[in-house]
Amino acid sequence: MKCPCCSxxxxxxxxxxxxxxxxxxxxxxxxxxxxxxxxxxAHAPGELSSRVSEPDNCAINPxxxxxxxxxxxxxxxxxxxxxSADSDHKLDYCFGCQEVWFDGGEWDFLKSKGLANxxxxxxxxxxxxxxxxxxxxENSRLRFEALMGPEIFSSxxxxxxxIEGHKNRDAILAFISASNLVEGETDQ
Ligand SMILES: [Zn+2]
Ligand SMILES: [Zn+2]
Numbered sequence: 001m002k003c004p005c006c007s008x009x010x011x012x013x014x015x016x017x018x019x020x021x022x023x024x025x026x027x028x029x030x031x032x033x034x035x036x037x038x039x040x041x042a043h044a045p046g047e048l049s050s051r052v053s054e055p056d057n058c059a060i061n062p063x064x065x066x067x068x069x070x071x072x073x074x075x076x077x078x079x080x081x082x083x084s085a086d087s088d089h090k091l092d093y094c095f096g097c098q099e100v101w102f103d104g105g106e107w108d109f110l111k112s113k114g115l116a117n118x119x120x121x122x123x124x125x126x127x128x129x130x131x132x133x134x135x136x137x138e139n140s141r142l143r144f145e146a147l148m149g150p151e152i153f154s155s156x157x158x159x160x161x162x163i164e165g166h167k168n169r170d171a172i173l174a175f176i177s178a179s180n181l182v183e184g185e186t187d188q
Pocket of ligand 1: 005027
């Protein structure tokens, strides 16, 4: 079996975790995992955390193939799914063969983000939609911060928290946006 990432012939049967067999590329450290094997492992009795080893150091700087990969089993293009809103990393799936590909260090990266139990969720519509929503919230937050500058943004955030749930929140916001109610000008 050829490695979909580095095209070498060095894919060997191995283990991602105790009890989790897969194929591991001896050249680029990428790994191919059957989703069915993964589900059996993830839903085996007992706490999953007890079966997940500490993430390796490579989790700090995992590789992420940008190009579309061909499934090493059926040669069709694999589909990429972003793993979370705060990371651009994508996992590659072949649903025909029910396999997922981790680039070198990506499995450890997933573990370091507490997502080792989410491999099958990541490719779902609901997960992907949540990521897009969070990414768009983060974008507007950054836009506001850039407009206000860090100091005012930080005070505005505190104030926002302060008035959250206040019964007259709308009145407070109306007061802030009213230009003619500044102290000293109201009693004239
Ligand atoms: Zn490889
Ligand atoms: Zn395939």
